[in-house]
Amino acid sequence: MSTAVASRGPRVLALALFALSLGMVAFALVSLVIPGTDALPKRPTLLTVLIVTCVLLSYPLVGTLVAIRRPENPIGWLFVVLGLGFTVGYFSTEYIGRAQISGWPLPGVALVGWIGNWSLPAIIGIAFAWIPLLFPTGHLPGRRWQIVAWTLAITMALGITSIALRPGPLDTSNFGDLANPFAAPGLAGLLGAVDAVYDPAIAILGLICVGSLFVRFRSSSAVERQQIKWLMLATASFIVTLGAAIITQGEAAFLVALLAAASIPVSAGVAILRYRLWDIDRLVSRTIGWAVVTVMLAGMFAALVVALQAVLAPVTNENTLAVAASTLVAFALFQPLRRRVQRAVDRRFDRARYDGQRTVQAFGGRLRRETDLAYAAGALQATARDAVHPTSAGVWLRGDGR
Secondary structure: OHHHHHHHHHHHHHHHHHHHHHHHHHHHHHHHHOOOHHHOOOOOOHHHHHHHHHHHHHHHHHHHHHHHHOOOOHHHHHHHHHHHHHHHHHHHHHHHHHHHOOOOOOOOHHHHHHHHHHHHHHHHHHHHHHHHHHOOOOOOOOHHHHHHHHHHHHHHHHHHHHHHHOOOEOOOOOOOOOEOOOOOHHHHHHHHHHHHHHHHHHHHHHHHHHHHHHHHHHHOOHHHHHHHHHHHHHHHHHHHHHHHHHHHOOHHHHHHHHHHHHHHHHHHHHHHHOOOHHHHHHHHHHHHHHHHHHHHHHHHHHHHHHHHHHHHHHHHOOOHHHHHHHHHHHHHHHHHHHHHHHHHHHHHHOHHHHHHHHHHHHHHHHHOOOOOHHHHHHHHHHHHHHHHOOOOOOOOOOOOOO
16 A cells, blocks of 8 residues: 555646646636736737747646656656746736736735746756756766766755845836845845856856766667657757747747747657657658758749749740749759658668668568578567667467477
């Protein structure tokens, strides 16, 4: 009975934390649709709210699933806490706004603002330091990394304590002055010194922790490398889309960046739970292949339109014929160009599948010339391991009836 209770404990805790995140998001959503919303400043559109909600809930949802399936791995719990921090920031803004502007008699407004005030450094430390440092096994890459872990823990504790005890109004109060209920004016000088060194210290530690992923990748097994690839692909997608959004300053680009942010916990969950783990190489190669083909065809289309306009403009006095001819040429070149580019990309980024296909073809040629069943059975298992990386393999040979 004690074993059953102990095994049920992590599941109950993970579900309780997820329910807390879900409740805070539900409050924020209800607050957006009830009367009095227009009085609150900077109200987002419905589409933005839906996307932000999906992004916020992706972190605690994936973290809960991983914590239930792999309770010994702290990565799932880190995503649960990370999602809780995101939803606290979302919830506290609506909660404080409704209390101070709409006049709702909500209890503990200062306490909610205080929690939301110091949740940001916790989010930054978990997202940019702890998760890269412990991913995917939940353990440090080596004993020498213990000093990094201890330094990170002490730095985060000092930074969170400094923000929690800082005198003055809370940073999350966008609707007027909201004093810190736990301010320590006597420690103002010490807390200011901690604030001055916290940001550069956490930035340096974050870079070191991100570098630990590359160190782990070089010395890890094949399975761990696939897991790290999933997280790296999602993170790279988020960085690229966020950079494009910052450059273009377009609302649609920022929404795409938000969706890319939701792919980070999903990829981490896929990696840790090992669901279709080996598909990452194919996903990377297909993404790169389509991107290269798109860029090449776009450049070719633009060049053809300009060239044909220069040739046909004196005759037709219109651009329609040049655009139509360029479109037909690009359409005709799409499939041959895609096959050639994809084959070249597969050789570089999906080498396992490319080599697996060659291994299967070579085995088929040997099998046509081989008569020894024992050798053929062993070769079949070896080929299956090299080609598709199964968790187990066996060969069944039908007897001759004797």
